[in-house]
Amino acid sequence: MTDASENTGPMLAADGTPLKQSLARSLRRQKLRALMLVAPLLLFVMFSFIVPIASMLFRSVENSIVQETLPLTVEALQNWDESSGELPDEAVYDAFVRDMVVAVDNKTHTRLGSRLNYEETGMSSMFRRSGRKMGKLDPETDGPFKDQVIEIHDGWGEPKTWAVIKTHSPAVTNGYFLNAVDMRRTPEGAQAQPEDKQILIKLFGRTLFMSLVITASCILLAYPVSYLLATLPMRVSNLLMILVLLPFWTSLLVRTSAWKVMLQQQGVINETLVWLGLVADDARLVIINNQFGTIIAMTHILLPFMILPMYSVMQTIPESYTRAAKSMGATNWTTFWRIYFPQSIPGIGAGSILVFILAIGYYITPEIVGGTKGVFISNRIAYHISSSLNWGLAAALGTILLAVVLLLYWVYDKIVGIDNVKLG
Amino acid sequence: MKPTKTMLTAAVLATAAGGVSxxxxxxxxxxxxxxxxxxxxxxxxxxxxxxxxxxxxxxxxxxxxxxxxxxxxxxxxxxxxxxxxxxxxxxxxxxxxxxxxxxxxxxxxxxxxxxxxxxxxxxxxxxxxxxxxYSTTFGYRTDLVGDTPPTDICAVFDLEAYPGKRSLEKRPINNMEWALLCDGVAKEDVYDVLATPEGQEQALAKLDTIKDSVVWWSAGADTPQLLADGEVVMGSTYNGRLFSVIEEQKQPVAMLWDAQVFDxxxxxxxxxxxxxxxxxxxxxxxxxxxxxxxxxxxxxxxxxxxxxxxxxxxxxxxxxxxxxxxxMPTDPENAKNTFLYNYEFWADYRDDIDAKFQAWLAQ
The missing domain is CATH 3.40.190.10 (Periplasmic binding protein-like II)
Structure with a gap:
């Protein structure tokens, strides 16, 4: 009281430094310690998640192979007008031979052939067949080359070949993204693919539609089960819980193949129906190798991902609320619809996001039970990764899928609100 | 045989070096x-x-x-x-x-x-x-084909004589060739025809005639299983798989061999x-x-x-x-009518025809 003047000066900590400074320092130390604790996880996420995704995004536009393999040709082609309908002049052929001699020596010409074959059928064998003979030419003494090169393979005498090389020469390309939406890069700009090759947009649409149907059927089936699990006595509900989790402990392939045994035309369900006389022997139901089969099998496989979040949310809904509603004269339906259901929505939301995002990326199950009309876009991605080796297109498809998921997430946030999602 | 200890040491060293010993x-x-x-x-x-x-x-x-x-x-x-x-x-x-x-x-x-x-x-x-x-060829159920078992590849496209489902691989390779062959294209012309857009359409049109009766497979084990279950009357797969269905599992299945494709x-x-x-x-x-x-x-x-x-x-x-x-697929009795997988053709046309084939499948 008497030393009021002392309080106007800076407050000092025990060691004499100003309190504010000391506090900041100790907070900083705390933050640093916390950061060090999460550092392993951060680095793990960084290297196993963010870096691969970034490199995938980059791969969908990366196209340096043409410039790297044929640097002189690409430069010489800048002076050629592909719309003239005429062949490029000797300068281009001369540059091409110089590039090819180096490429054949490094064995990169066939690689470029595979790359360009995605755009123009036949380029792969043109580069492979021409390689050996062109590698033997001497750029300094054997010219002029135009006729010699066309002699080696008549494909080099077609203006179209050079137009393809020129069109796809930029190191960064939108070509893969155009391909991913059933279009292609041409000298005249982006054009639609021929109708008999358009399939990817359709598959995107089908993937989204079927994932929505699967999510909806999961909600319908999981809601009553979760309700039972949350309201039954502990002993019974634990037993039921094991039944829900049991499929988790079985291999995905086994579960999918089991559906095959169940649903095929000589399968358990059809046999039973025929035996009961409900279905004629020659009119057995087709319930697999189509969309229906995919929906059934995937709903079954993804069901636990819906039940678990729903269950943990429902468990937290106090029973006293429903009792209170009933005591005030609400009917069973009103109690459920006005009191119980609104409180369970966060569980539905969490489960739906989980199931939908998992469903959109599935490919093994659709491949096995989907037949022709039940396959997803992921099946094409898998094809381009492992069979055609067109990783650029696969990356573009993956990027679009990622963008669609983020977009839907945003829409969900606008409509339902992402805060309204709980895992328990 | 080397002493276990040395092998263990080598294994440990290899693991430590992160390489192969x-x-x-x-x-x-x-x-x-x-x-x-x-x-x-x-x-x-x-x-x-x-x-x-x-x-x-x-x-x-x-x-x-x-x-x-x-x-x-x-x-x-x-x-x-x-x-x-x-x-x-x-x-x-x-x-x-x-x-x-x-x-x-x-x-x-x-x-x-x-x-x-x-x-x-x-x-x-x-x-x-x-x-x-090895070869990709057809097997058929001997008990489901009646008194006249199929002897040539075009039985696959003949729904009247051999009703029921067939299993084909979910890719254009082989199927397109068989389709053209049974649509009257001579064997030596098949790849020339298939190189043209019209030829590709022709092959798909032929496949279209049996599309509703086809079960498409993607794993080599599918057709043997489908045959064993009686789910299909005939189906294509690798000859070794059919051998094991016929000789090891003793299922009522026989080989067609006609127009088998060597690979x-x-x-x-x-x-x-x-x-x-x-x-x-x-x-x-x-x-x-x-x-x-x-x-x-x-x-x-x-x-x-x-x-x-x-x-x-x-x-x-x-x-x-x-x-x-x-x-053996190469046995003269089995190899009366064969095809050799045309590697160069498919290296060029695989992506193009596959896109068309998948678009056709999805229709």
Whole structure:
């Protein structure tokens, strides 16, 4: 009281430094310690998640192979007008031979052939067949080359070949993204693919539609089960819980193949129906190798991902609320619809996001039970990764899928609100 | 046999160095009965002879993509890889497989014929060492085809004579050829026709006539299972799979053989191995693709050896005790009407026709 003047000066900590400074320092130390604790996880996420995704995004536009393999040709082609309908002049052929001699020596010409074959059928064998003979030419003494090169393979005498090389020469390309939406890069700009090759947009649409149907059927089936699990006595509900989790402990392939045994035309369900006389022997139901089969099998496989979040949310809904509603004269339906259901929505939301995002990326199950009309876009991605080796297109498809998921997430946030999602 | 302690030390050292020790090599193959036949015919005798431990990796189905990823990462963990010829060509094009000189790197036949002549036309790529000839052909249920079992390939397209479902592979290769063949195109013209958009439309139109009766498969085990369940009347698959359905499982199934498509399977050595590993891989290849070894494999699986000099040495099945020669796709009785997979054509047209085929499937 008497030393009021002392309080106007800076407050000092025990060691004499100003309190504010000391506090900041100790907070900083705390933050640093916390950061060090999460550092392993951060680095793990960084290297196993963010870096691969970034490199995938980059791969969908990366196209340096043409410039790297044929640097002189690409430069010489800048002076050629592909719309003239005429062949490029000797300068281009001369540059091409110089590039090819180096490429054949490094064995990169066939690689470029595979790359360009995605755009123009036949380029792969043109580069492979021409390689050996062109590698033997001497750029300094054997010219002029135009006729010699066309002699080696008549494909080099077609203006179209050079137009393809020129069109796809930029190191960064939108070509893969155009391909991913059933279009292609041409000298005249982006054009639609021929109708008999358009399939990817359709598959995107089908993937989204079927994932929505699967999510909806999961909600319908999981809601009553979760309700039972949350309201039954502990002993019974634990037993039921094991039944829900049991499929988790079985291999995905086994579960999918089991559906095959169940649903095929000589399968358990059809046999039973025929035996009961409900279905004629020659009119057995087709319930697999189509969309229906995919929906059934995937709903079954993804069901636990819906039940678990729903269950943990429902468990937290106090029973006293429903009792209170009933005591005030609400009917069973009103109690459920006005009191119980609104409180369970966060569980539905969490489960739906989980199931939908998992469903959109599935490919093994659709491949096995989907037949022709039940396959997803992921099946094409898998094809381009492992069979055609067109990783650029696969990356573009993956990027679009990622963008669609983020977009839907945003829409969900606008409509339902992402805060309204709980895992328990 | 080396003392266990040394081997343990070597293993520990190898683990510590994160690499492969001098005593180990990783061989990649398809798994199942096929890997077993290689284990018996190649790996076990080789390990016995040299003391090298062979690790099996059943990744051949994804070999091309994985080798490319390994190559980009700069860490190749495989020493020898079993792939089909089409994949070998692709790997060679991508610079992911090593080129092989048959005269210096492969053993000559016992009578002195050079390896290049002994393998002959089957050396379809500079990087490829053929091992077996297999075929994709049809099997049918003998109890579901009535009194006149099918004898030619066009039975597949004949829904009136042979009603019921058929299983075909979910890709254009082989199906397009068979469709054209049964639509009146002469065998020697098939690929010329298929190279044109009209020819591709023609093939798809022919397939369209049976589209509603087709079950599409993507794994080699599907057709045998579908046949055994009676789900399909006939279906295409690899001849070795049908052999096991017919002879090992004794199902009422028979082979059609007509217009069977020959294909090759064999080894490649990844490019970019260290000198030491390369030498070991080459040593293994020299051993495992000699005349006797290739003939030995046919004791365990019904695929034909790729060397001409191995054919006379093919004996009996190791467990069933039946003669294997009549079950080989190359047996004259079976090979009356055959096709050879046209590698160059499909390397060019695969992506284009596959896009059209998938679009057609999705209609």
């Amino acid at each position: 001098a005593e180990e090599m990783t061989i990649v193959s398809w798994g199942g009965a096929y890997s077993k036949s290689q284990l018996k015919a190649y790996h076990e005798p080789y390990s016995e002879k040299t003391g090298v431990t062979i690790l099996n990796d059943d990744s051949s189905a994804e070999a091309v993509a994985k080798l490319r990823a390994m190559n980009e990462a700069g860490n190749i963990t495989w020493d020898v890889v079993d792939v089909v010829a089409a994949d070998a060509i692709r790997l060679c094009d991508e610079g992911l497989a090593m080129e092989i000189d048959p005269d210096t790197m492969l053993a000559p036949a016992p009578d002195g014929t050079s390896a290049a002549d002994d393998f002959g036309d089957l050396l379809v790529s500079d990087c490829f060492i053929p091992q077996i000839v 090759l399977d064999g080894w490649i050595i990844p490019a970019g191995l260290s000198d030491e590993r390369k030498a070991r891989a080459l040593d293994y290849i020299m051993f495992a693709t000699d005349t006797q070894r290739l003939a030995d494999q046919a004791k365990y699986i019904s695929y034909g050896p790729a060397r001409a000099s191995s054919a006379p040495l093919v004996g009996q099945h190791a467990e069933l005790g039946i003669d294997m020669a009549p079950h």
